[in-house]
Amino acid sequence: MTIKPSAEVGEAVRNLLIEEDMTNEQMALDLNISKQLVSHYKNDRRRMQQDIAKQSIRVYEDSPEYIGELLYEFSDGYTSPVLKGPAIERHRLALEANAEREITEALNKIRTVCLAKPPSNINENEKEGIAQMMDELLEARAFIDNLNMMLEKEYGIPIKKRIKKLLPQWKAKGWLL
Structure with missing residues (x-):
């Protein structure tokens, strides 16, 4: 990117x-x-x-x-867009419900896809299943990101501040260098 x-x-x-x-x-x-x-x-x-x-x-x-x-x-579309289309209700409760639904759909798709095979040994159907899983994860991420934006806006809790607070924990868990 x-x-x-x-x-x-x-x-x-x-x-x-x-x-x-x-x-x-x-x-x-x-x-x-x-x-x-x-x-x-x-x-x-x-x-x-x-x-x-x-x-x-x-x-x-x-x-x-x-x-x-x-x-x-x-980022040329690498990050989540702000969802403001005519089919989106930007209220925190609606975003929460949509995020929950998309997370559930993503988890269900994760359960159906096997990533145990090396990428070089998968067939086209398996690759399509992985692409669909990625789509579900991206939809969940978009609603999670938009829900976080709304929570920051309405409750005055900055996303950046929350991430900075979490960084030491992520480092302690070995998730970051």
């Missing part, structure tokens, strides 16, 4: 401005850029450069959905 040097961030900027009840001028001041550049970002006439994205993540660290949208765009 590579981080793109620039990305279209119009939707992320538009959503942030609405969410924070902020003007283009305020965002420009916050990021030390021109209000015209904010307008260009907002309307997808200019791509946001990586350095501005990093700065905006620091400035708007209390806006998990904005950060999620930037990470998705700059």
